[in-house]
Amino acid sequence: MNNLLVAQSGGPTSAINATLAGILDRAMNEGSIDTVYGARYGIQGVLRESFVNLSARAGLLEELPELATTPAAALGSCRYKLQDPAKDESEYEKLVDIFHRHEIRYFIYIGGNDSMDTVWRLSQYVREKGITDITVVGAPKTIDNDLFGIDHCPGFGSAAKYIATTMAELERELVVYDTPYVIITEMMGRNAGWLTAAAALSQGVNSQVPYLIYLEEHPFDLSDFLSDIRGELSAGINVMVAISEGIRDRSGRMICDYGDRDKAKDAFGHTIATGAGHVLENAVRQNLGCKVRSIELNLLQRCAGHILSKTDIDESMELGRNAVKLCLEGQNGMMSSLRRLPLDEYRVVYEAQDIAGIADREKKVPAQWITSEGNNVTPEMLNYLRPLVQGEVHSRFERGVPKYVVLI
Amino acid sequence: MNNLLVAQSGGPTSAINATLAGILDRAMNEGSIDTVYGARYGIQGVLRESFVNLSARAGLLEELPELATTPAAALGSCRYKLQDPAKDESEYEKLVDIFHRHEIRYFIYIGGNDSMDTVWRLSQYVREKGITDITVVGAPKTIDNDLFGIDHCPGFGSAAKYIATTMAELERELVVYDTPYVIITEMMGRNAGWLTAAAALSQGVNSQVPYLIYLEEHPFDLSDFLSDIRGELSAGINVMVAISEGIRDRSGRMICDYGDRDKAKDAFGHTIATGAGHVLENAVRQNLGCKVRSIELNLLQRCAGHILSKTDIDESMELGRNAVKLCLEGQNGMMSSLRRLPLDEYRVVYEAQDIAGIADREKKVPAQWITSEGNNVTPEMLNYLRPLVQGEVHSRFERGVPKYVVLI
Numbered sequence: 001m002n003n004l005l006v007a008q009s010g011g012p013t014s015a016i017n018a019t020l021a022g023i024l025d026r027a028m029n030e031g032s033i034d035t036v037y038g039a040r041y042g043i044q045g046v047l048r049e050s051f052v053n054l055s056a057r058a059g060l061l062e063e064l065p066e067l068a069t070t071p072a073a074a075l076g077s078c079r080y081k082l083q084d085p086a087k088d089e090s091e092y093e094k095l096v097d098i099f100h101r102h103e104i105r106y107f108i109y110i111g112g113n114d115s116m117d118t119v120w121r122l123s124q125y126v127r128e129k130g131i132t133d134i135t136v137v138g139a140p141k142t143i144d145n146d147l148f149g150i151d152h153c154p155g156f157g158s159a160a161k162y163i164a165t166t167m168a169e170l171e172r173e174l175v176v177y178d179t180p181y182v183i184i185t186e187m188m189g190r191n192a193g194w195l196t197a198a199a200a201l202s203q204g205v206n207s208q209v210p211y212l213i214y215l216e217e218h219p220f221d222l223s224d225f226l227s228d229i230r231g232e233l234s235a236g237i238n239v240m241v242a243i244s245e246g247i248r249d250r251s252g253r254m255i256c257d258y259g260d261r262d263k264a265k266d267a268f269g270h271t272i273a274t275g276a277g278h279v280l281e282n283a284v285r286q287n288l289g290c291k292v293r294s295i296e297l298n299l300l301q302r303c304a305g306h307i308l309s310k311t312d313i314d315e316s317m318e319l320g321r322n323a324v325k326l327c328l329e330g331q332n333g334m335m336s337s338l339r340r341l342p343l344d345e346y347r348v349v350y351e352a353q354d355i356a357g358i359a360d361r362e363k364k365v366p367a368q369w370i371t372s373e374g375n376n377v378t379p380e381m382l383n384y385l386r387p388l389v390q391g392e393v394h395s396r397f398e399r400g401v402p403k404y405v406v407l408i
Numbered sequence: 409m410n411n412l413l414v415a416q417s418g419g420p421t422s423a424i425n426a427t428l429a430g431i432l433d434r435a436m437n438e439g440s441i442d443t444v445y446g447a448r449y450g451i452q453g454v455l456r457e458s459f460v461n462l463s464a465r466a467g468l469l470e471e472l473p474e475l476a477t478t479p480a481a482a483l484g485s486c487r488y489k490l491q492d493p494a495k496d497e498s499e500y501e502k503l504v505d506i507f508h509r510h511e512i513r514y515f516i517y518i519g520g521n522d523s524m525d526t527v528w529r530l531s532q533y534v535r536e537k538g539i540t541d542i543t544v545v546g547a548p549k550t551i552d553n554d555l556f557g558i559d560h561c562p563g564f565g566s567a568a569k570y571i572a573t574t575m576a577e578l579e580r581e582l583v584v585y586d587t588p589y590v591i592i593t594e595m596m597g598r599n600a601g602w603l604t605a606a607a608a609l610s611q612g613v614n615s616q617v618p619y620l621i622y623l624e625e626h627p628f629d630l631s632d633f634l635s636d637i638r639g640e641l642s643a644g645i646n647v648m649v650a651i652s653e654g655i656r657d658r659s660g661r662m663i664c665d666y667g668d669r670d671k672a673k674d675a676f677g678h679t680i681a682t683g684a685g686h687v688l689e690n691a692v693r694q695n696l697g698c699k700v701r702s703i704e705l706n707l708l709q710r711c712a713g714h715i716l717s718k719t720d721i722d723e724s725m726e727l728g729r730n731a732v733k734l735c736l737e738g739q740n741g742m743m744s745s746l747r748r749l750p751l752d753e754y755r756v757v758y759e760a761q762d763i764a765g766i767a768d769r770e771k772k773v774p775a776q777w778i779t780s781e782g783n784n785v786t787p788e789m790l791n792y793l794r795p796l797v798q799g800e801v802h803s804r805f806e807r808g809v810p811k812y813v814v815l816i
Contacts (some may be wrong), residue, residue, distance in 0.1 A: 012580065012581050012584050041585065041586045044586075070580070071577055071580050071581075072577075072580035072581050072583075072584045073584050076583070076584055076585070076586060077584045077585060078585065078586075079585075161808065161809075164809045165714050165809065165810055166708065168809055168810040168812070169479055169480075169708065169711045169712060169713055169714070169810065170707060170708075170711065172420065172478065172479050172480035172711055172713075172812065173420050173479075173480050173707050173710075175480075175484070176420050176480045176481050176484055176485045177449065177485060177486065177487075178448075178449050178484060178486075183707075201808065201809050202809050202810070205806075205809055205810075205811060206810070206811065206812050206814055207814060293706075293707070295704075295707060295708075296703075296704070298701075298703045299578060299581050299591075299701070299703060300574065300577065300578075300703075300708075302581075303577045303578065303580055303581050304577060305577055305580075306573050306577070306714070306715045307714045307715065307802075309808070386807065389808035389809065391808070392802070392805050394715075394800070394802070397800050398613075399794065399798070400572070400717070400794060400797035400798045400799070401569075401572045401573065401609050401610050401613055401797065402573055402576040402577065402613075403613060403614065404576070404580065404614050406614055406615060
């Protein structure tokens with residue numbers, strides 16, 4: 001028997017199930033693959049042999065469009081790194097034993113940096129042990145867009161679209177009164193500012209309200225920030241601000257930690273964690289005295305299935321299909337990837353990318369895509385981003401609320 | 409000349425422009441109305457004679473479907489209450505003078521409680537002065553759903569749909585790991601819990617994750633809350649919690665103020681405002697030690713044009729058309745309203761409601777629609793809510809981002 005096992009890992013995204021849907025579409029229509037299994041809760045579920053027989057699920061092929069627009073990981077996820085095999089091989093031995101007993105010839109792991117590390121270690125292990133009947137392939141996902149070896153990450157486009165949409169909507173709120181008003185939005189991204197940059201997609205589309213955008217990659221200076229806001233308010237009455245949660249000052253201190261210096265405590269004596277947005281909201285209120293509100297976009301930016309980028313969902317599915325193709329070709333240790341062609345019109349091709357050199361690295365926003373003042377992004381950044389948010393798809397609604405495909 | 413003036417007031421909603429679109433649809437197609445003006449920034453714009461000639465705007469009638477799905481107030485808004493005419497009539501004299509000079513025979517004010525107070529005072533004034541060529545009519549809006557004289561408020565259905573959708577999406581996040589996890593969402597509503605109740609619409613739809621829902625109308629007890637969570641966690645591993653921002657303890661103290669007792673300060677010496685959700689997140693973490701995250705739904709719940717209730721948008725438009733009808737009938741001092749018919753199938757009729765007795769009051773959630781434990785809502789509440797979120801409409805997107813109708 002030639003069985004295929006798929007699992008999902010890391011933080012949820014709005015498109016990780018689209019990749020799963022693409023894998024199922026290709027694998028369940030592929031005569032040479034017998035049974036497709038899903039592992040519950042990532043590699044931990046594999047180690048526990050907690051499998052769901054997806055081939056046996058009635059009607060699943062017809063449900064794939066709905067699965068593709070179901071947010072978060074339909075098979076469940078985990079945050080688990082395999083042991084270093086140089087120190088302890090037992091987990092690897094166990095995995096190989098499980099694969100052999102279930103006649104799993106192909107294993108696809110969908111995830112981000114840490115998950116690609118798992119793929120890399122496991123693929124190296126089977127190669128070094130001369131095990132030729134197991135092929136381990138990675139399928140990328142991360143809203144953070146910080147993976148190497150791929151032009152942009154599946155899941156990022158939908159998160160970017162959610163962010164651009166939210167900015168456009170908050171801009172409507174901002175201009176509704178004719179009094180000075182600053183809205184500060186805080187985006188995910190401890191280590192890379194790609195998501196925050198997506199705020200720029202709505203800039204200038206509906207009004208001439210200025211946007212100030214501060215990415216994690218550029219040192220953040222509080223007095224420069226206040227002077228940026230002051231400058232915009234003196235020219236107009238409103239400002240939209242977008243910041244990465246992970247902005248740091250020149251010394252490397254995180255701005256969100258500015259809020260903790262006095263160990264702010266609530267009535268129960270618990271420390272109050274303060275986000276960077278909240279810290280800056282306080283600073284604007286105190287120093288400029290105008291109406292200001294900070295909004296943490298929070299988990300919604302990675303699970304807002306009700307507003308997805310069609311480009312992202314289509315590409316995520318295709319990356320899943322491509323991952324199955326890599327399995328069938330025996331491309332052990334490769335990640336399903338896409339490359340943007342250097343054409344006027346946006347086009348991508350799907351390919352294989354060696355995971356050695358991808359795992360455990362983070363792709364930052366290039367410095368030349370941030371303006372020299374560090375408070376916005378350049379047209380090159382917008383050219384990179386814009387194709388990724390084209391087209392709209394939405395989760396399925398039933399009786400007025402979202403109705404998802406639930407696999408476990 | 410018979411001119412009509414329309415203005416918008418109070419906090420933005422996702423449907424206030426649908427009511428404006430309904431007004432324009434009826435008034436611009438009505439032979440007996442000459443020019444339709446919009447006032448910029450509510451009654452303040454009227455007092456400043458800051459008008460936009462909407463009849464002269466090319467192509468506006470064709471743009472009405474897009475206007476109807478543009479969030480926030482396209483004419484701008486204000487928070488301004490007219491003087492008590494018993495103390496000072498000058499503003500009223502000025503308004504009548506402005507209406508007469510611009511041959512404005514009909515004035516429609518779209519807004520919530522405070523705006524209906526303005527309609528009521530102004531309509532009383534013209535009545536008492538024997539001014540018969542000015543008719544003042546109100547058109548309701550508020551996401552809070554706390555207006556008297558109407559079954560439910562335009563704007564509420566879309567906010568409720570956004571909340572139910574968000575809960576469903578966050579529930580996908582909640583179940584993604586097989587470790588105990590509590591998500592606490594905080595909804596708007598200082599004085600009424602209608603929005604928070606809408607969280608219940610997603611309960612049981614996609615999984616059996618328990619929901620705990622605490623409305624502003626029921627006294628909140630922290631130890632009961634912790635024991636509710638503990639009970640649910642002992643039966644399963646995850647809990648979704650929804651709270652009103654305005655929950656209070658039995659003594660009337662707001663839960664969000666629990667966070668301020670020690671006057672928590674950030675590094676700049678500024679007090680850190682803590683929402684009720686944040687306070688409860690800290691309490692759960694400290695007392696139960698499990699993973700917990702609080703999310704303030706914030707402004708998005710009233711401006712998320714990308715996911716609107718079709719029922720709400722259709723009704724909001726019809727309430728606008730009905731407001732024009734009331735003007736033409738000379739129904740001074742009335743509010744355009746709707747009544748739900750006591751049928752098995754949901755149906756509403758549009759009518760006039762005397763504003764005396766509506767303004768400056770707040771409609772609370774009935775006690776019998778909250779469970780006796782105070783931690784959920786009853787099936788009657790769900791029966792009330794469900795029809796209001798039926799059907800989906802979305803803002804128009806252009807090149808991947810929302811493109812709105814901007815009138816001022």
